[in-house]
Amino acid sequence: MKNVERTIISQYANSPIICGLISNINEYLDPSLDIEQFYNIIWNLDTAEGIGLDFWGNVVGIQRNVQIDDKNQFIGSTLASDDLKEYQAGRVHLMNDTMFRSMIFLKAMSNIIYATAPNINRLLQALFEKRGRAYFVKNGTMQARYVFEFRLTPVEKAVLISTDLLPRPSGVLVDFYEPDIRNTFGFTEAELAPFGQGAFYIGDR
Known part of the structure; x- marks a missing residue:
């Protein structure tokens, strides 16, 4: 000392x-x-592991054990058909440290955010800036959608389906969408498919 x-x-x-x-x-x-x-192991969330992450999970209100639900809220994905073969509905999944750390950051930010579209989009930008574009859009009366222009892992989708981690405005029905960007019609600047090579996306299920 x-x-x-x-x-x-x-x-x-x-x-x-x-x-x-x-x-x-x-x-x-x-x-x-x-x-x-x-x-490093307990206090610093960037490097915490094991019991340290369990501590932080209790602080923000999320458990490492997740009960997997079989409802498919992901439009345009194979979840609940192919992906859930590994994460069977009704079973408890234990998140590893890497996954749990990401969910702790997400839950912590969700706990303090004022759930408006601009704030949610800033949250998504901060969380997924290294993965690709993710954003929150209104797609109907009292309806909104989280759009991920990249593939979430099966366990990420399973956790998001089975928990209420992502913020949502009060009374708004929220779903999730993973568009197939390369086969969706749009402008070249947005890395979408040109004329004759993609389908319009109209936002319906």
């Missing part, structure tokens, strides 16, 4: 025995390594 003498309260500061014991212990024990490990 650095400056160990400053940690001794004044009534013992002139006791040679107590000061000697503290000085000797300070030479034999170095708490800096334990403090660093505590910070």
Whole structure:
């Protein structure tokens, strides 16, 4: 410990025995390594693992164990048919550290966000900027949609289906869509298919 003498309260500061014991212990024990490990494994969410992530999950209100639901809220995906063969409905799935860390960040941001479309889109941009475009759009009266222009992993889709992690405005029905960008008609600048090579997307199921 650095400056160990400053940690001794004044009534013992002139006791040679107590000061000697503290000085000797300070030479034999170095708490800096334990403090660093505590910070990396427990306190720093970017590097936390195991019990550290379990702690943070309790803080934000999400569990590592997820009960998989078989309802298919993902339009344009094979979830609940192919993907859920691995994540059977009714079974409990245990998220690994990498997945759980991502869901903790998502839940933490969802807990404090004011659920308007601009705020939700800023959240999605921050979360998925390295993966691709993801955005929140209104697609009907009291209806909205999360659109992912990249493929979420099967476990990501299973967790999103079985939990209520992503924010939604009060009273709004929300679903999820994974468009097949390469086969959807649009403009070249948006990396969509040109004339004669893609279908219009009209937003219906």
